[in-house]
Amino acid sequence: MDITFTEEQEMLRKSASDFLATECPKTKVRELEEDEKGYSPEIWKKMAGLGWMGLVIPEEYDGMGMTFQDLTILLEQMGRSILPGPFTATVVEGAIPILEAGSEEQKRELLPKIANGESIFTMAILEPSGLYDASGIAVKATAQGDSFVIKGTKVFVEMANVADYLICVTRTKEGLSPEDGITLFIVDAKAPGVHCEVIPTIAMDKLCEVRFEDVAVPKKNMLGELDKGWPIVQRVTQKGAIAKCAESIGGMQVAVDMTIAYCKERVQYDRPIGAFQALQHIMADMWIVTQTSKYLVYQAAWMESEGVPCAMEVAMAKAYVNETYKWVTERAVSLHGGIGTSREHDIPLYYRRAKAADTAFGSTDFQRELVASRIGLIS
Amino acid sequence: MDFKLTDEQVKLRKEFFDVCEELAKQRPEGFTGLEGVYDTDEGWEYHLWCAKEFAKRGWLALGWPSEYGGQGTIMDKVFLAEATGYHDVPGVDIFGEGMLAPTLFAVASEEIKREFLPSIASGERMWCELWSEPNAGSDLAALTTSAVRKGDEYVINGQKAWSTGAHRAHWAFALVRTDPHADRKQKGITFILFDMKTPGVTVNPLLYMDTGHLYNEVFLDDVRVPAKNIVGEENEGWRVTQTLAAFERSNLGAIMAMHRQLEHLVDYCNETKVKGEPLARNPLIRNRLAQIACELWAAHALAYRIADAQSKNEMALFDASAVKVFSGELQARMAQLGTDILGPYGQVKQSKWASFEGLYEKWYQQSFILNISMGTNEIQRNIIAWYGLGLQRMK
Numbered sequence: 001m002d003i004t005f006t007e008e009q010e011m012l013r014k015s016a017s018d019f020l021a022t023e024c025p026k027t028k029v030r031e032l033e034e035d036e037k038g039y040s041p042e043i044w045k046k047m048a049g050l051g052w053m054g055l056v057i058p059e060e061y062d063g064m065g066m067t068f069q070d071l072t073i074l075l076e077q078m079g080r081s082i083l084p085g086p087f088t089a090t091v092v093e094g095a096i097p098i099l100e101a102g103s104e105e106q107k108r109e110l111l112p113k114i115a116n117g118e119s120i121f122t123m124a125i126l127e128p129s130g131l132y133d134a135s136g137i138a139v140k141a142t143a144q145g146d147s148f149v150i151k152g153t154k155v156f157v158e159m160a161n162v163a164d165y166l167i168c169v170t171r172t173k174e175g176l177s178p179e180d181g182i183t184l185f186i187v188d189a190k191a192p193g194v195h196c197e198v199i200p201t202i203a204m205d206k207l208c209e210v211r212f213e214d215v216a217v218p219k220k221n222m223l224g225e226l227d228k229g230w231p232i233v234q235r236v237t238q239k240g241a242i243a244k245c246a247e248s249i250g251g252m253q254v255a256v257d258m259t260i261a262y263c264k265e266r267v268q269y270d271r272p273i274g275a276f277q278a279l280q281h282i283m284a285d286m287w288i289v290t291q292t293s294k295y296l297v298y299q300a301a302w303m304e305s306e307g308v309p310c311a312m313e314v315a316m317a318k319a320y321v322n323e324t325y326k327w328v329t330e331r332a333v334s335l336h337g338g339i340g341t342s343r344e345h346d347i348p349l350y351y352r353r354a355k356a357a358d359t360a361f362g363s364t365d366f367q368r369e370l371v372a373s374r375i376g377l378i379s
Numbered sequence: 380m381d382f383k384l385t386d387e388q389v390k391l392r393k394e395f396f397d398v399c400e401e402l403a404k405q406r407p408e409g410f411t412g413l414e415g416v417y418d419t420d421e422g423w424e425y426h427l428w429c430a431k432e433f434a435k436r437g438w439l440a441l442g443w444p445s446e447y448g449g450q451g452t453i454m455d456k457v458f459l460a461e462a463t464g465y466h467d468v469p470g471v472d473i474f475g476e477g478m479l480a481p482t483l484f485a486v487a488s489e490e491i492k493r494e495f496l497p498s499i500a501s502g503e504r505m506w507c508e509l510w511s512e513p514n515a516g517s518d519l520a521a522l523t524t525s526a527v528r529k530g531d532e533y534v535i536n537g538q539k540a541w542s543t544g545a546h547r548a549h550w551a552f553a554l555v556r557t558d559p560h561a562d563r564k565q566k567g568i569t570f571i572l573f574d575m576k577t578p579g580v581t582v583n584p585l586l587y588m589d590t591g592h593l594y595n596e597v598f599l600d601d602v603r604v605p606a607k608n609i610v611g612e613e614n615e616g617w618r619v620t621q622t623l624a625a626f627e628r629s630n631l632g633a634i635m636a637m638h639r640q641l642e643h644l645v646d647y648c649n650e651t652k653v654k655g656e657p658l659a660r661n662p663l664i665r666n667r668l669a670q671i672a673c674e675l676w677a678a679h680a681l682a683y684r685i686a687d688a689q690s691k692n693e694m695a696l697f698d699a700s701a702v703k704v705f706s707g708e709l710q711a712r713m714a715q716l717g718t719d720i721l722g723p724y725g726q727v728k729q730s731k732w733a734s735f736e737g738l739y740e741k742w743y744q745q746s747f748i749l750n751i752s753m754g755t756n757e758i759q760r761n762i763i764a765w766y767g768l769g770l771q772r773m774k
Contacts, residue, residue: 001388001454002381003687009380069380260768275771280764287763288701295680296673302382313676320673368669375672376645377659 003295005073012066013073019050020081026346032084037162038198038206039085048117053087057095061111068239069305072246072297079250082353084205086120086159092243093158093236094121097167097184101224101232106186110165123167123236124154124210132237132362134178134230139212141170141183146219148172148185150212156359160196160208163189168212172227179230184223191215203356238311240361241318242304245297248325248357252290255332255350259283262336279335286331289324296320312374319367322358329354382683391455395462398436402429403466409729409736412636413748414591416469417544429470430502433459439476440500443484447496457629457686464632465639474544475499475506478626479552482570485622486611495572507548507575509539509597510620516541517758519554520564520617524599526555526571528606528613533557533571535579535602543752545595546582551575558614570616573604589744628699629686630706633749634678637706637713640742641672643735644717664720671709671716678706697767700759703749707756711746718743 005013023043032038047053056071057063071091078087095114098106113119129136139152150170160166166187173181187194193215196208224232260283263274273279300317303310329351333340340347358364373379384392405428407421416426433439441456443449463471471477480499483492498504515522524537535555545551551573558567575582579602585594611619645668648659658664685702688694717739718725729737750756764770 001384001683001687003684005380260770264770272771275773277761277764277773280768280770281757281760283768283770284704284760284763287768288705291698291701292674292677292681292705295684296677298380299382299680299683302380306383316673316676319669320677365666368666368673371669371672372665375641375668376649377665377668378649378657379660 003298009070009073012070013077015050016052016074016077017080019046020077020083024081024083026082026349029082029084029349030343033204038159038204039162043083044085045117047087048115051115053091053095053117054111054115056091057099057111057115061099061107062115063095063111067305068242069301072242072301072305075243075246076250079247080254082247082251082349086122086162088240088243088247089122089158089163090114090120092240093123094119094165094167096239097123097223097232097236098186100235101184101229103220105220106223110186119164120159120162121165121167122158122160122163123169123233124157124160125169125233125237126154126156128153128155130155132366134182134233137169137171137178137182139168139170141168141172141185141217143172143219144216147216148183148219148222150185150187150215150217152212154210154212156199156207157196157210158208158360159206160189160210161198161206165189166194166210167223168217169229169233175227181227182230182233183226184229184232185217186221186223187212187215187217191217201356202352205353205356237361238314239304241314241367242297242301244357244360245293245317245321246301248321248354249290249294249297251350251353251357252293252325252328255329255347256283256286256290258347259286259332259335266337273335282331282335286328290328293321293324312371315362315367315370315374318362319364319371322364322367325354325357326351388454388458391451392458392461395438395459396465398432399462399466399468402432402468402470406467409738409741411467411738411741412745413473413543414587414589414593414741414745415467417547417593418591422469423547426469427502427505429468430472430505431470433470434500434502437500439471439502440480440496443480443496443500447484447492448500453627453690454686456627457631457690460627460629460632461635464635467636467639470502472499472502472505474508474548474552475504475550478508479506481626482552482619482622483610486619490607491572491610504549505544505547507542507545507551509542509545509551509553509599511541512538513540513596517755519620520568522554522556522568524553524555525559526557526569526604528557529603531606532603533569533606533609535571535573535599535604537599539597539599540594541585541752542582542595542597543593545575545597546584546592548575551597552610554616554620557616561614565617567614568616569613570610570619571604572608572610573602577602577604579603587744589741591741593748627686628689628694628702629682630702631679631682631686633710634675634682634706637675637710638679640713640717641668641675644668644720647734648720658720667716667719671713674709674712678702678709681705695767697763700754700762700767703753704756704759704763707746707749710742710749714739714742714746 051064054063055066059065141148141150168185168187172183175181193213195211199207201207266273296317300313333351415422437450440449441451442453512522526533526535557569561567579600581598582595584592587593651658724734727733765772
């Protein structure tokens, strides 16, 4: 056991932190929130130069061959800077499933494009029901000659507005169980019949409605096997949940640090408000839950990275951090007082993202239900 | 970052769990926790017997230097705490083995170490802590019990309060004031050891809310103690108490106890039917148990990080405060949830109407033992705010 980061991991963390501090100040975050694309192609290009999109892609596909745990270190830093853009979508919903389930041809063609920053990916999972389980997948793909034709609507597809490829989760068969009969397709985002519209959301983070109007996709673009795609989606949502948690603990720590700094500086009744115990104990609690959140996430990330089965631990981390991130940022806004509610202040950027993070890859109650089964409650 | 235990650690941890599982078969009915140790004669006998069982395996000297008969590492001690916590087995004296031994290693003279460590390792001598007083609780340095040097002895007079197990313990380590004129109240305090059978020591029970006999008030009237029994220098006792960092602080014992409680509740909900349906299928129950499980795993992950930091000598005091506050308050929530799930039976003491030997009724009351003793959770939050977060100290 060694619950500290290795020297290499510390270096990765430091370089990410330095890069993001320079490239992604909060003025940039606010600017990108109101930008049509929602990301900065210049920053994206520089990130590709640092090898970030290829971090977990093996060297033979032009990546850096690092671990999933290393990726979460990067994500924690991105969560600190709340960098807007298609990083998680491209890496966790694109590169990783292609790496795990793609054919050799798909890997050779697509992974280098991801690693070098040329292609943006995202995965279209949710449908208007908003369910992350297999019963929520109703968009149909029907075989027609050498193609499948996709018809239906996906929602909350992250950064689909700028994606080059969408991995669409479709139903190809009404099986015995909802999990049976699900197939994934890699769809060219510019293909005829793909229509994308940005949904206005709390984090202004470009979650999109994507309508597939009889979109023809060549059979060779199937990712994984016909009708057997659900486990790929599960692995994506599991890794996505950890990724979101990693970003969240980064954001929580910043919210705590900003609040402490503000309370040391803000003077009322002739003293810094941080000298009042009423506020000190709130900040102590904010720090405590940030600590518990961090190590719960680190442990889940380590298990995932090592290939140790961790469906329960990941669900626990997501269920827990969903709530702690919201609670910490709510307290942070409150302790900042009036100024904490303004558009110009940085703290509400985190408060809004905490809500967005909770909805991604499974809400608290969804995750708690997974936990309930895993701790042995019969269903 | 790596959470994996070595093969050796896995093996040793399993041995601890196996032995504790065996010892648990002898537990008196209704026995639990510290109150179990001190309240009844059967509980105390059971504690002494478990201590002997551990001692003969060398497990009361885990992490000690080998020249004092020690073996293993502080991580091993953490694993033993997990095993005793999970099986609710006593035998490790939280005062002697837990607090005094690390203090002696940190500050005591060779003579003191040679005199007092062997009987801790052998499980023969049990200790109590005489620190708090009626008017010195959180503000411990306000203590007034006096010790006046007369020849080769100190003569001690005063009153101690909330002294856990003082009615059972063989010896005490006490904080006494040796210089009433010091310019700061933290100065002039001395850390001293004495036999609880010394003339002038009177122990009266301070019954806990559940009628259990855990705490005591201890009156000290002209108690004569050999001067050589002080630990550290005279008037430097406050500094001696600050070696707290050396104590095992992960709280993994309490955390593993909660794992066991959660397993019990899950089994209970699977087996208990309400209106023909197992309680386990009730979505509210599922949600509440899942929520507490998440919190428990979070406490566990942080506790391992504290244990890891401590074993590398890198633990800050406020780090330990975080896990104490979180796991202690979690224990209160867990007990509340347990009593809620049991419905009207959640209030029942050990009797023919009780579920789980009435343990939830006890735990509902006992969580304060963790949250008030050893620095209340409010004091722990001060420690975090002042030393961890750098906020201004209360004057």
